[in-house]
Amino acid sequence: MKYLSAACIVALLSLSACSPNTKSDSGEKTTLTVFAAASLTEVFEDIADDFIKTEANIDVKFSFAGSSDLVAQISEGAPADVIATADETTMDTLAGDDLLSGAPSDFASNTLTLAVPEGNPGNISSSQDFSGKDLVVCAPQVPCGAATQNWAKQNAVTLNPASEENSVTDVLGKVSAGQADAGIVYVTDVARADGGVEEIELDGADEVVNKYPAATVDASENKDAADAFVTFLQSEEAAKTLTDAGFSAP
Missing domain, CATH: 3.40.190.10 (Periplasmic binding protein-like II)
Incomplete structure (x- = not known):
């Protein structure tokens, strides 16, 4: 029985060592929810394609609508990780209510x-x-x-x-x-x-x-990924995609 017990222990230890301990180990991806102004529809989808090439463990899904509607949804508790509006005034509503994590950053106009x-x-x-x-x-x-x-x-x-x-x-x-x-x-x-x-x-x-700002939502459960997306909007690659779509620098 001693030998059998030892064998079982070894087997259990082996299984434990092979078991995934983190989300990354299991191959699961973080899904980033981005609320964005309707005028950003096509260009943000292109930017997301480039973004996930650099962030293999992140998927991006969008909710496009009028900026004021998106702000109202977040104010009412809708789950979002990133918000990008078509003007600074609308974004200021969220900042004033302490619903953002950090200051918004302009990425286009x-x-x-x-x-x-x-x-x-x-x-x-x-x-x-x-x-x-x-x-x-x-x-x-x-x-x-x-x-x-x-x-x-x-x-x-x-x-x-x-x-x-x-x-x-x-x-x-x-x-x-x-x-x-x-x-x-x-x-x-x-x-x-x-x-x-x-x-x-x-x-x-x-x-x-109109200047377009983006920010991480304070209630986001994926702040690191959200911050990475907001930062990517400032990259040369994103700037070129925005320029090609007719946007100007902020």
């Missing part, structure tokens, strides 16, 4: 422009042609909407929009579907539209530029 349906059936060439036309804009609480309001005020333009949307992608969708004569969006939205819309330069838009 964007400028407003005018999108019209292909062929420009409304014959719009500038903001002077808005009268009597179906104009679609972002709602004021959304970063692109706040920028639109600032632009209108600075250029003495009266806006009488046919509708106010909760995200810039909704504005672009209505224009590309021919449901509006024009829509105020970001230059990057027209660049990623891949047809269906044309761009008309918005006079004075270069004076209203």
Whole structure:
């Protein structure tokens, strides 16, 4: 019986030595949940592809929506690791409520422009042609909407929009579907539209530029991975991807 017991002990020790003790050892990956502004949809998916090449044990999943909606979700306890908004003001809401881990860092900027349906059936060439036309804009609480309001005020333009949307992608969708004569969006939205819309330069838009910040959410259970993603957004590789998508430096 002594020999049998010894054999069992050896076997048990061998099994213990072979058993995984950590998440990394078992091959499990950390899933990083990134809340990001709707205007970042395609470019962030490209950046994530490059990021996971350098972080083999991390997977990234996204939730894209209007920045104000994302901030509201995090404020209400929605599980997120990283938040990237389309302006600093919206991000400041989370910072003011101590819901961020560390200070946000700007990684890109964007400028407003005018999108019209292909062929420009409304014959719009500038903001002077808005009268009597179906104009679609972002709602004021959304970063692109706040920028639109600032632009209108600075250029003495009266806006009488046919509708106010909760995200810039909704504005672009209505224009590309021919449901509006024009829509105020970001230059990057027209660049990623891949047809269906044309761009008309918005006079004075270069004076209203939105900076895009990102930060780790304080309630994140994957802060190291989240910090790594936020840091990667500052890399030359990410900057090139953003520039190729039409974004500018912050």
